[in-house]
Amino acid sequence: MITDYEILETMKMFKExxxxxxxxxxxxxxxxxxxxxxxxxxxxxxxxxxxxxHDLVATGEAISKKYGVPIIHKRISVTPIxxxxxxxxxxxxxxxxxxxxKAAKACGVNFVGGFSALVQKGYTNSxxxxxxxxxxxxxxxxxxxxSINLASTRTGINMDAxxxxxxxxxxxxxxxxxxxxxGCAKLVVFANAPEDNPFMAGAFLGPGEPECxxxxxxxxxxxxxxxxxxxxxxxxxxxxxxxKKAAFKITRVGELVAREASERLHVPFGIIDLSLAPTPAxxxxxxxxxxxxxxxxxxxxGTTAALAMLNDAVKKGGIMASSxxxxxxxxxxxxxxxxxxxxxxxxxxxxxxxxEAMTCVCSVGLDMIAIPGDTTAETISxxxxxxxxxxTFNNKTTAVRLIPVPGKGVxxxxxxxxxxxxxxxxxxxxxxxxxxxxxGGRIPAPIHSMRN
Amino acid sequence: MxxxxxxxxxxxxxxxxxxxxxxxxxxxxxxxxxxxxxxQTILDGIFTMIMMVDLKDNVIExxxxxxxxxxxxxxxxxxxxxxxxxxxxxxxxx
Numbered sequence: 004m005i006t007d008y009e010i011l012e013t014m015k016m017f018k019e020x021x022x023x024x025x026x027x028x029x030x031x032x033x034x035x036x037x038x039x040x041x042x043x044x045x046x047x048x049x050x051x052x053x054x055x056x057h058d059l060v061a062t063g064e065a066i067s068k069k070y071g072v073p074i075i076h077k078r079i080s081v082t083p084i085x086x087x088x089x090x091x092x093x094x095x096x097x098x099x100x101x102x103x104x105k106a107a108k109a110c111g112v113n114f115v116g117g118f119s120a121l122v123q124k125g126y127t128n129s130x131x132x133x134x135x136x137x138x139x140x141x142x143x144x145x146x147x148x149x150s151i152n153l154a155s156t157r158t159g160i161n162m163d164a165x166x167x168x169x170x171x172x173x174x175x176x177x178x179x180x181x182x183x184x185x186g187c188a189k190l191v192v193f194a195n196a197p198e199d200n201p202f203m204a205g206a207f208l209g210p211g212e213p214e215c216x217x218x219x220x221x222x223x224x225x226x227x228x229x230x231x232x233x234x235x236x237x238x239x240x241x242x243x244x245x246x247k248k249a250a251f252k253i254t255r256v257g258e259l260v261a262r263e264a265s266e267r268l269h270v271p272f273g274i275i276d277l278s279l280a281p282t283p284a285x286x287x288x289x290x291x292x293x294x295x296x297x298x299x300x301x302x303x304x305g306t307t308a309a310l311a312m313l314n315d316a317v318k319k320g321g322i323m324a325s326s327x328x329x330x331x332x333x334x335x336x337x338x339x340x341x342x343x344x345x346x347x348x349x350x351x352x353x354x355x356x357x358x359e360a361m362t363c364v365c366s367v368g369l370d371m372i373a374i375p376g377d378t379t380a381e382t383i384s385x386x387x388x389x390x391x392x393x394x395t396f397n398n399k400t401t402a403v404r405l406i407p408v409p410g411k412g413v414x415x416x417x418x419x420x421x422x423x424x425x426x427x428x429x430x431x432x433x434x435x436x437x438x439x440x441x442x443g444g445r446i447p448a449p450i451h452s453m454r455n
Numbered sequence: 456m457x458x459x460x461x462x463x464x465x466x467x468x469x470x471x472x473x474x475x476x477x478x479x480x481x482x483x484x485x486x487x488x489x490x491x492x493x494x495q496t497i498l499d500g501i502f503t504m505i506m507m508v509d510l511k512d513n514v515i516e517x518x519x520x521x522x523x524x525x526x527x528x529x530x531x532x533x534x535x536x537x538x539x540x541x542x543x544x545x546x547x548x549x
Contacts (some may be wrong), residue, residue, distance in 0.1 A: 005464070005543040005547060006492055007496070007503070007505050007541070009543060009547045010464055010466055010505050010544075011466065011498065011503060011505075012544060013538075013542065013543060013546060013547075014466050014536055014538075018534060018536070018537075022483075060488070065516045068515055068516045068521055069513070069515050069516050069538075069539050069543070070538050070539050070542045071536050071537060071538035198464065252546045252547070255545045255546045256542065256546060257546065258545065259498040259541065259542060263513070323549075337532065378535065
């Protein structure tokens, strides 16, 4: 027995509160595509992706129609290319990115993730080639996303790679300077990267994953905000309870869609990523949701506490709704993709340092933040090092997706369009950390990594 | 309302006017969709109608009924949605 109230509540979630399935991501293993010839390897990659994913978009659209549930993206994640291409006789990995791009276009998806390497403890030759190919690969493709895992709680932080990625991010920005450094929006570095994350730019299919798998990312900050509006002034226990209930309902929609997609595509269901992923649309903002806790503006004192509680309550509600929860799962706090974050950053109330504090308790990290184009590679590496330390030493995933916009400075604005949004360029502490970064080596794993 | 495997919920929300029920019912009958239950209320000042209908042959995805309902909604100045009942069972029942 479904009541009229429940039907109307559901309808409002979709129509007014921007509840949607953010992405159905098909993970495809490319382990069997290795070959010594680049052409042969690329052909195998293309054929396999198209063979597995040619029905993905149509299936997503049919499910969307059946339930009246918007499914925004259909995407593909693949085995890290540094592993797949390791046997090839080449130092330039750009052809692999172009192949992924071509396959994504053939399947009709809007992003493919996996131009990736896992270097938390050190480089293989192939990892090094992939990292050096990133700027050209991202400049010469439309839909390819790149991610590099630089650190983990088990291994510590690969500071050589942290240093290299500062330079790679700068170079990627330069090669896509005509598009406001758009290449950097498709490049993310991680500590403790999840191997089943369906969200871009960080999606890849880890080496421990199956041949092919469906992972679903859900969203719905608007639904949680709306629920909180009904308990204004109530104590925080009530707030936690309200968030849990909303998260439960959102996650159940994700599970329904994931299971149906898995059945129709004859591909096993992997996980639900129960993240609150904002968009630049009004009413779909994590910042505004935090303000609903009673904060005048996101970034003021109390923001970290509110975010910690939000992140935790979302997980507790979601975990009850699905037995297979994975990926990033929590609240995302990208700046350019969130209307409230943009407003708070533009007013000066939300600063990079506060965002860093917030990443200690949210699910990802410093995400989609535009910084001045004259920020040095070492400073970018320093920001990455701090963020990697937060993840490594607190046993959580953290990430950095910074956009140093060539020719632009603090106070100016950068426009990416669509879901990537727009962002004010934020101020960066200019005191040098170059001597620290240039030491290189590894930061040893924290003591609590010794769990055996 | 009863729910089972082969039913969908059609919800109509908007400003009350003459002919909403007639319009929706006519469209459904033209498309051979059987209405099992109807309830109608004014909720928070807004006209709200909820219909439970039978589904045959995955009619939601295999026909243009969604587009037709959207067009009718525009004509009548209301929002019409059709959703498979499983969605509500999953969201609101443990």
